[in-house]
Amino acid sequence: MDQVDKQILFHLQSQARISMTELGKCVGLSQPAVTERVKRMEEKGIITGYHTIISPEKIGKCSTAYMLFRTCDCPGFLDFVRSSPCVTECHRISGEHNFLLKVTTDSTRSLEEFGNQCDKYGIYTILIVMSSPIDHKFLIQSLEETCSYSELVHQEQQ
Numbered sequence: 001m002d003q004v005d006k007q008i009l010f011h012l013q014s015q016a017r018i019s020m021t022e023l024g025k026c027v028g029l030s031q032p033a034v035t036e037r038v039k040r041m042e043e044k045g046i047i048t049g050y051h052t053i054i055s056p057e058k059i060g061k062c063s064t065a066y067m068l069f070r071t072c073d074c075p076g077f078l079d080f081v082r083s084s085p086c087v088t089e090c091h092r093i094s095g096e097h098n099f100l101l102k103v104t105t106d107s108t109r110s111l112e113e114f115g116n117q118c119d120k121y122g123i124y125t126i127l128i129v130m131s132s133p134i135d136h137k138f139l140i141q142s143l144e145e146t147c148s149y150s151e152l153v154h155q156e157q158q
Helices: 003-014 020-027 031-043 074-083 108-121 149-157
Strands: 063-071 087-092 099-105 122-128
Touching (some): 003 020, 063 074, 074 087
16 A cells, blocks of 8 residues: 555545545546545455445434443354444454444433343443544544655655
8 A cells, every 4th residue: 555545535524525636636546546546445345335424313323322332252242242232333342242233223221221121131330422522533534644654754854
């Protein structure tokens, strides 16, 4: 992956619907050349999808929480979690707990009901989100980050 690929990723992560023509202009390539690079990054698994970010509050999902979960029945718990519409993320973690879940519901009452359904799988701690000062950060936060450290050092020396 070269500098141009990183620039393409920088633009796509914030504007997934950008046209290939416009993306090409941003990185100094023709539309066919930038399309080929994007296709190659998709095939290599660097780009794994394009997503729409939905405001939970606008669709009635006003309560978000994280759950630290400890279970002895990982397969059964995972089947339950996969089938639950409340769970938006599930991470296997190290330490005292097995899993970290992100749960989004319409109310704290629904969150409590979800917790009650979890009781049969193990023990947990619910951490209710009060606010999200940093809700989402891009992996490449600036065009300067698309340069490698050695490139930046070389530029500074000149």
